[in-house]
Amino acid sequence: MIIVLRPNATEQQINHIIEKVKKLGLKPMISKGAERTIIGVIGPEDVINAQPLEVYPGVEKVMPILKPFKLVSRDFKREDTIIDLGNGVRIGGEKVVIMAGPCSVENRELLIDIAKKVKKAGAVILRGGAFKPRTSPYSFQGLGEEGLRLLAEAKKETGLLVVTELMDIRDTALVAKYADIIQIGARNMQNFNLLKEVGQTKKPVLLKRGMSCTIKEFLMSAEYIMSEGNFNVILCERGIRTFEDFTRFTLDIGAIPAIKSQSHLPVIVDPSHAMGKWGLVPAVSKAGIAAGADGLIIEVHPNPEEALSDGAQSLYPEKFAELMIELRRVAEAIGREI
Amino acid sequence: MIIVLRPNATEQQINHIIEKVKKLGLKPMISKGAERTIIGVIGPEDVINAQPLEVYPGVEKVMPILKPFKLVSRDFKREDTIIDLGNGVRIGGEKVVIMAGPCSVENRELLIDIAKKVKKAGAVILRGGAFKPRTSPYSFQGLGEEGLRLLAEAKKETGLLVVTELMDIRDTALVAKYADIIQIGARNMQNFNLLKEVGQTKKPVLLKRGMSCTIKEFLMSAEYIMSEGNFNVILCERGIRTFEDFTRFTLDIGAIPAIKSQSHLPVIVDPSHAMGKWGLVPAVSKAGIAAGADGLIIEVHPNPEEALSDGAQSLYPEKFAELMIELRRVAEAIGREI
């Protein structure tokens, strides 16, 4: 922590800060420049961060030096985390993992039809929402537990693993029972109680980045889950909110190498929610893999005209199958495979 | 809903859309221009919105015309909503309501000391967090139920009403028991299950705007609460996230008249969280009232150096008392009072 003092800070103010810092068991280092004095504070960053040093008289600003996260950090664990999801599916390793399926689970027939098609094209995980966070209370809210049961059937029939969203903390055990990966949606990325709860389940968690959360906050939310003992966290970049409204969100492609430089956790990309338009999904899917993502989660629907949610961003199964061919080539070009 | 077709849309595609629209019980109006055809769709907007018309062949884009919210809308209710909080406190009327107190409830003595001071200065509602949403799992998370009990004591001792945050849906009854106003924090603005739950309590709800939510989304979240039967919703502008990092958030002052033009609900401003620096709080507090806010919620702490959270943005009680004098003058200048 660096404390920058005002040009006119008095000796008395400086001493007051130094005493305070010492009382906390920390070690102050004073540097007096021509223009102003700076105090470096050495010691555990969490003790230091807990102090509102900005409010001390004479202080101009306070700048943290170390990162606030620990368990998610690459300083804590050098090598990439590989999460074994069972069924021979591992995420974070050499293979790029493709998750695909409809936005919402709508009915048995449709779900199994999609599951079979995405599996045939090369997907290994089935996505599908049973509980849907919708901006309007009047929109379709998902089938609930019935949706979870249908996902289980589709899993049984195809061997695909299942990823599905948990919205309500009271449904944790229920969702954990059916899901191979519990998804925490962007709107719940800072629902800290929900994070703690999934941290206690030990189930793999797919954590979506909040639409206006920084990479640092994203990693801090992963830290919440890990601090409860669940180290199986998969991060998902799904677009951030910016002024650009041609696309639904702005996919932060730089976040992939950025996160990988900071953390050992696997990172995947959701091109469907980021773009909001199916026509743009193939290009950014390829870009995601080229940038180093460990997987993709893509919406597929055989009849987007009739989809109960997000039809506009869903690929037809045939388009998805064509895309998979291209994705394989891109993965190979960077020394990976699908 | 307006459907704009591509310049090269075929007759067949146009007929397909028209049939679809009619099948939904809606009325299409076709306008053929020199460059392209446009289809207007008349009928209940929620039926229309549920259709992913963008994916129909030949469609370039779809533009909604009507607002997606109903109960919160000024079209639904013309006159301003005034919420009677008891103890003679009404929000949304001629009087501007001031809420003040510490960021977190820390201990009995401190809380009651602050409560007395802010009351003396003119505040009518005591704010204070018992459950704190913190970015880091290692930061102080609040006193929990003990904090709620201390708020109740402070209420008893001073007559101030109490506003406090509900974070976990499982604590709804608990918080409702102690709070006069249940606060839903910015990070939970789109925690839809929590919104439904407080919608069922009938307690007044202070709904904070999500840090990257549009005014429309903000009103849709209020709609969630109202659609469960709870019409006592107070909206709180607390700053949005932008590229500017000198302030913690960017207070969207234009949102006050904007929301009032769209909705009948009362709107208050949180200058403390928006600025993140106490030195900027007085200026934007005055601005908030001048712009038409129905109230302010301000952090006050007698010893920010020792505050367990958000010390940097808290006003000393004396500064708060001075500010109250200025706020009264600004309120009078625009024909209101405090």
Add this chain to the structure above:
Amino acid sequence: MIIVLRPNATEQQINHIIEKVKKLGLKPMISKGAERTIIGVIGPEDVINAQPLEVYPGVEKVMPILKPFKLVSRDFKREDTIIDLGNGVRIGGEKVVIMAGPCSVENRELLIDIAKKVKKAGAVILRGGAFKPRTSPYSFQGLGEEGLRLLAEAKKETGLLVVTELMDIRDTALVAKYADIIQIGARNMQNFNLLKEVGQTKKPVLLKRGMSCTIKEFLMSAEYIMSEGNFNVILCERGIRTFEDFTRFTLDIGAIPAIKSQSHLPVIVDPSHAMGKWGLVPAVSKAGIAAGADGLIIEVHPNPEEALSDGAQSLYPEKFAELMIELRRVAEAIGREI
């Protein structure tokens, strides 16, 4: 400047940096913590900033401590700058200065009519564009020199001073001949050659904030003008670009006290461009004054239906006159006058 080293930085890397810093005539201060080493660099910040210290092996990040601006800084000049514009008009002092007029100069009759009306209501400066920056090459681009001549006539007839925009560096002398204040538009805030040029004219300059420029960058652009010897710079907050699209831009009300805490220059607010909707202009005008702005620049047009640009955000002269009464009251409430 603080150089934070990676946890695994070697002695050799540390020594390399220290030598480099010394060779630049700067003084390094080394602090070795348990986790990592930090090097403070004392000396003139501009010498330090010129070094890409981030690229040195072993460096994790580099954090500047001092502000990059000098002449605009309150550290450089403590008391508020008051700019004497002649005709008894001074900006930055006790009086709040109101500038008003049409978006573009359209014709003689209209301009003089508006000028008389805004003067009567209390404005002291006439705004009006002769050169208009328009997003589309097919939109009305302004009357050019003819527009400047009309502004001069309106000045002669009413005694109002004139503020008008300079877009093309080749028109500097021309605009300086007619204008009392040269306006640099938001889109040119970082047109550095234009800034240098107006820096050499000594004419008062109204510098609008770029729509996505930080307060720091805004002040650096003022520094460009001042570094050429022109100290008569008026800063104008006119809204920044964010995700919110209900208003045209998001007026950054916190920027007013923020800038005043950093700089001695006067700050005004442009509510018309910020909102883009005349109905929201009165509320944010009052907010601007309450927050401490030294002036406002407001669009007024007697017949917005026929305006050649920005009709939607222009007030009718009668509305403007009503607003002026309210603005006076708000100014008085905070101890100023109009």
Add this chain to the structure above:
Amino acid sequence: MIIVLRPNATEQQINHIIEKVKKLGLKPMISKGAERTIIGVIGPEDVINAQPLEVYPGVEKVMPILKPFKLVSRDFKREDTIIDLGNGVRIGGEKVVIMAGPCSVENRELLIDIAKKVKKAGAVILRGGAFKPRTSPYSFQGLGEEGLRLLAEAKKETGLLVVTELMDIRDTALVAKYADIIQIGARNMQNFNLLKEVGQTKKPVLLKRGMSCTIKEFLMSAEYIMSEGNFNVILCERGIRTFEDFTRFTLDIGAIPAIKSQSHLPVIVDPSHAMGKWGLVPAVSKAGIAAGADGLIIEVHPNPEEALSDGAQSLYPEKFAELMIELRRVAEAIGREI
């Protein structure tokens, strides 16, 4: 254009609008719904856009339907534009074009050294700034004409084409004399007079996207250049400004397919300015090509520690050569070559 009326719009107001629309030679189409009336206006969009229809009494909002750009539009020209730059270099075709070089031209020896190295690795265009837009007036501003002469020498020696930035409209002829491609920087994307001027040169123009400009505004700026008769416009996505500050800007990867869906112009990516950190440049370079970019512009410097600008984001020549091998593989994976 669609005019949405307020629920309480009167017959008189509706008739006033209809008359107005007819007087402009446009054709109104009226749709009366249960809740409100909507008027569609058919006719040339530029005539319609010039009218501030929002201000008419009874109007709630106005929604444009057609795109405001013409010459840049894919509706205007279906097939991709391929710009022949001479020396066998064509941009927009099957080959992906790599531009590389230092941020600023610093001296003869260094420039020619870099030029040879990037050429050997496969670049075909040399980038280098002679005029540098710098946030601070105290930073290195470029060598000016001397820099241009050095670029010409490097071109002569290596056969590489030259792209360099034009900042001051008065230097247009000078820069056009030396450059094969004139670069318009992000900060000048809406310097409309400069756009018109380069529109008259007929030289290929590399137009960088403004840091907070929408795709629509970006295309409108290209329209400015094309409307003067210069159709050789190359668009460059270089990152937009968002709240995320880990990277210097947020590279809008979705903009590549988005622009290609709207326009026939070639699009390239600048990963160096977008990221601001050389370590992140390789990943997003590969992503850019995978997403369909027609080229990349990359900063390369043999001694970033000594670079006079942007050292932190420059690749060492050896790193660049390694990256080129990977880029070739990615290009091949999507059916292109470098």
